[in-house]
Amino acid sequence: MSRIISVANQKGGVGKTTTAVNISSILAKRGKKVMLIDADPQGNASSGLGLEKDAENSLYDVLINDVDIESTLQDTDIKKLKVCPSNMSLAGAEVELVSQMSREQRLKEKIDVIKDEYDFIIIDCPPSLGLITLNAFTASDSVLIPVQCEYFALEGLGQLLNTINLVKKHLNKNLEIEGAVLTMYDMRTNLSNQVVKEVKRYFDDKVYKTVIPRNIKLSEAPSYGMPITLYDGKSKGARAYEKLTKEILKNDEIRNNQE
Numbered sequence: 001m002s003r004i005i006s007v008a009n010q011k012g013g014v015g016k017t018t019t020a021v022n023i024s025s026i027l028a029k030r031g032k033k034v035m036l037i038d039a040d041p042q043g044n045a046s047s048g049l050g051l052e053k054d055a056e057n058s059l060y061d062v063l064i065n066d067v068d069i070e071s072t073l074q075d076t077d078i079k080k081l082k083v084c085p086s087n088m089s090l091a092g093a094e095v096e097l098v099s100q101m102s103r104e105q106r107l108k109e110k111i112d113v114i115k116d117e118y119d120f121i122i123i124d125c126p127p128s129l130g131l132i133t134l135n136a137f138t139a140s141d142s143v144l145i146p147v148q149c150e151y152f153a154l155e156g157l158g159q160l161l162n163t164i165n166l167v168k169k170h171l172n173k174n175l176e177i178e179g180a181v182l183t184m185y186d187m188r189t190n191l192s193n194q195v196v197k198e199v200k201r202y203f204d205d206k207v208y209k210t211v212i213p214r215n216i217k218l219s220e221a222p223s224y225g226m227p228i229t230l231y232d233g234k235s236k237g238a239r240a241y242e243k244l245t246k247e248i249l250k251n252d253e254i255r256n257n258q259e
């Protein structure tokens with residue numbers, strides 16, 4: 001059974017891409033077959049894994065030109081991890097989709113055909129709640145929400161949860177919250193501790209025990225085109241993402257046993 005997870009928060013710079021790239025890489029290193037879909041026109045997940053942005057086919061062609069996901073996939077340095085890349089052209093898709101039939105279902109239709117070949121499909125969402133994100137939510141089993149430890153961390157989360165509920169009601173009744181993960185935690189500041197408490201109150205048992213620390217290695221790795229496990233597997237950042245991935249796998253196991 002495959003699990004399709006959107007990594008989303010309409011705020012930019014909260015750690016979506018860092019989380020999507022690193023959990024995808026760690027799942028693949030642990031032997032899972034993983035597809036990472038870069039759904040942000042910025043293409044940071046693609047470049048963060050060392051892929052060229054001028055790929056012949058990208059997510060844009062999947063959404064607009066009826067190209068199969070399979071033909072966009074690029075290999076990475078991790079054998080079991082494949083990427084559907086994106087680039088600036090995807091920004092146009094947000095506009096072009098508006099006038100199309102079943103415009104929220106495009107990605108789901110494409111993923112449905114190949115999902116059984118993967119254990120995990122991770123979608124790195126753009127910093128908005130537009131049609132690309134709606135496509136991601138419609139195609140997903142769940143949403144993983146990175147929350148940055150900063151002032152106003154909770155700002156916008158109501159709108160995000162509202163969107164998830166609307167998708168549940170109209171487009172994908174099975175959509176769940178996978179979990180919220182606190183990112184860029186700085187243990188030296190009181191603020192971080194305060195945010196952790198607030199987020200735990202807000203999401204209740206849906207917050208991961210693992211908190212991702214602010215770690216310079218995590219921010220350096222993408223410029224070398226590497227996930228943290230390849231760039232510095234012993235760093236605090238790498239260990240934190242290993243722990244988070246274990247939690248995700250554990251929850252998956254519990255869920256599968258219940259079914």
Ligand SMILES: Nc1ncnc2c1ncn2[C@@H]1O[C@H](COP(=O)(O)OP(=O)(O)O)[C@@H](O)[C@H]1O
Binds near residue numbers: 016018185
């Ligand atoms: N835990 C972390 N420690 C230090 N820097 C981080 C951490 N997580 C993300 N960053 C950096 O912060 C910036 C924003 O992160 P990113 O994952 O791109 O966020 P988003 O995808 O939500 O916009 C990037 O430069 C990234 O390298």
Ligand SMILES: [Mg+2]
Binds near residue numbers: 044
């Ligand atoms: Mg991003």
